[in-house]
Amino acid sequence: MAENPIEPIHQFQIHDIIPLGDVGGIHFGFTNSALLMVISVAAVTALMLVPTTGRRLVPTRMQLIAEQLYTFVADMIDASAGHEAMRFFPLVFSLFTFILFSNWLGLLPFSFTVASHVIVTAALAVLVFLIVLIYGLMRNGLGFFKLFVPSGIPWFVIWLVVPIEVVSFLSRPISHSLRLWGNMLAGHIVLKVFGGMVVGLASIGVFGSIIAILPLSMAVALTALELLVGALQAFVFAVLTCVYLHDAYHPAH
């Protein structure tokens, strides 16, 4: 499978850049996935630190980007989670910028999309789930479980509604992680399928090369779409984090 260069899932292979050896039968190494994560974090940090070291009243272009990004996330938390949830601003901002940057950097040739591995997105989603659960219990005590009993429900439907609410609460990290993973995986597979069509058509001669313009232009258009999807999925992940945090603050709905 790996020998075929047109294989569309070849791009998701993880390989060691710096092997660190085996500890207790578990392989450790600095992989291409880890490298892209470090690059993403470094890019976000640079974007936020470099333009704001010499703050100006009339912002430079880079400072404007940093400020817009900050205001965007702050407005999002204000609208979806309520103003008191601003204490979770660092979490939501980190999640949003990390996913945004890793998605966009993953579109570069020869790079790697971090979110195309379900373990990465699952770790992020479980982090959000546990924060909501623990903070909700800390803040509301056992009153947090009012989340599962919607108000204004007749008594004879409660036995039906409560299990549904419990299941929907427990399935949140699953849908939260699979959404980002599925979008990234599917988008990149489609891109590589069209790329493979270009190579296949161009290899059969001049006529094929002319036809190959069609999938090539499709691949260009899909790359533009993937830029949109990458930003949209980062936004969706952050908005859903805000919506879940809202439940931790207001369990009785």
Next chain:
Amino acid sequence: MDPEAAKLMGKYIGAGIACIGMGGAGVGVGIIFGNYLAGALRNPAAAASQFSNLIFGFAITEAMGIFSLVIGFLLLYAV
């Protein structure tokens, strides 16, 4: 038919059937954006305030399509 070939056939047919579910997600996403557009044209002043609700509904609906896609991938590459 030998059992290995039957297994392979079932795998590919199952993956194809699983992808039908994405059609439902497509209909749902279309309904959401269409209704948002209809509402936004009737009352443009309220449109901006409902944008995050739009994205939330889109994300919830789209998850169903992604689930069927994941089942398809699991059948193709993991079974």
